[in-house]
Amino acid sequence: MRRMARVLPAAAAVAGIAALLFSLPPARAALSPARQARAQQAFLAYCAMCHGPDGAADGEVAVALRRSGIVVPHLDDAARLQTVGRTGVLRVIMQGGGHTGRSNxxxxxxxLLGPGLAEDITDYVLDIPNRRPGVPEATIQKYLKSPPGVPAEGRKLYVYHCSACHGAGGRGDGPSGEVLRRKRNVRPRDLTDSRYMATRTDKDLFVVISLGGGHLGKSVYMPAWTVDLTPAQIKDLVAYLRALSKTPARP
Ligand code: HEC
Ligand code: HEC
Incomplete structure (x- = not known):
């Protein structure tokens, strides 16, 4: 007990010095190009639907939310980001709006992201106001464009709802997929695996996307999408998975 009493003030002093050191700007060096690219991909997949690809609060979901009176904030506002601060931005990303006095x-x-990628996205967000004109429109369009023969919405639906786990290219290597692999020993299916995907009918794919893995004796970490997506959207996704896996439609 007495030893603790001596150790604690020393620890507090060290923590104080550390806090001082870490509060000195710049807190972190700029992201390496590879981490910057990964953060950008994650931002487009997770955040752009609301905050917009350049943080201008003009994502498609934001438009729908506005009709219900919910305002998605700009992330391209340097003064606002400065007020919230790096710690504040990281905290709202890690914990969400509901836990930080904001809208849930x-x-x-x-x-979902794990601390490493959350830190990188934080730095990516803090750098948005410095990046003018931001992500070029052509890059965004190219990233979200469906391949030939796939309905226009197919790729976009995939990026917004599936790439987190299955990866932007479908190899099962999305950031949340990595977390699942590390923490739950579950691997999101490699959707580019032609051999496996050729064994699935379009109906099989439609059912597993609609009802989730748990309904079919597969991993429960494959979510059910009937609530979030319409049957027409799930059909568009099936068509996109055919293109990803280079397998023909199989009624
Ligand atoms: C479903 C829509 C939605 C998605 C997806 C979303 N956000 Fe948000 N975000 C919001 C809303 C709404 C708020 C405002 C909450 C409030 O102020 O009440 C917010 C607030 C924030 C804030 C705080 C801004 C401020 O000025 O205080 C940050 C930072 C942020 N989001 C970053 C992100 C990042 C990074 C992602 C992706 C990993 C993301 N958001 C995904 C809707 C969303
Ligand atoms: C939270 C992570 C996660 C998300 C998000 C996710 N999946 Fe999955 N998915 C998985 C996992 C894990 C599996 C592996 C299930 C198994 O093999 O047990 C899987 C398997 C699959 C399979 C293979 C099923 C089979 O028959 O073996 C398909 C197809 C699939 N997902 C499509 C999608 C589509 C389309 C979306 C977006 C609408 C999506 N997934 C979103 C985690 C996810």
Whole structure:
């Protein structure tokens, strides 16, 4: 007990010095190009639907939310970001709006992203006001464009709802997929695996996307999408998966 009493003030002093050191700007060096690219991909997949690809609060979901009176904030506002600060931005991303005195429409991303990628997205966000004109429109369009023969919405639906786990290219290597692999020993299916995908009928794919893995004796970490997506959208996704896996439609 007495030893603790001596150790504690010393620890507090060290923590104080550390806090001082870490509060000195710049807190972190700029992201390496590879981490910057990964953060950008994650931002487009997770955040752009609400905050817009350049943080201008003009994502498609934001438009729908506005009709219900919910305002998605700009992330391209340097003064505002400065006020919230790096710690504040990281906290709202990790814990979500509901836990940081904001609207719970802002999801919490901590478990999904893991701390490493959350830190990188934080730095990516803090740098948005410096990046003018931001992500070129052509890059965004190219990233979201469906391949030939796939309905226009197919790729976009995939990026917004599936790439987190299955990866932007479908190899099962999305950031949340990595977390699942590390923490739950579950691997999101490699959707580019032609051999496996050729064994699935379009109906099989439609059913597993609609009802989730748990309904079919597969991993429960494959979510059910009937609530979030319409049957027409799930059909568009099936068509996109055919293109991803280079397998023909199989009624
Ligand atoms: C479903 C829509 C939605 C998605 C997806 C979303 N956000 Fe948000 N976000 C919001 C809303 C709404 C708020 C505002 C909450 C409030 O102020 O009440 C918010 C607030 C924030 C804030 C705080 C801004 C401020 O000025 O205080 C940050 C930072 C942020 N989001 C970053 C992100 C990042 C990074 C992602 C992706 C990993 C993301 N958001 C995904 C809707 C969303
Ligand atoms: C939270 C992570 C996660 C998300 C998001 C996710 N999946 Fe999955 N998915 C998985 C996992 C894990 C599996 C592996 C299930 C198994 O093999 O047990 C899987 C498997 C699959 C399979 C293979 C099923 C089979 O028959 O073996 C398809 C197809 C699929 N997902 C499509 C999608 C589509 C389309 C979306 C977006 C609408 C999506 N997934 C979103 C985690 C996810």
């Amino acid at each position: 429409i802002m999801p919490s991303w901590g478990t």
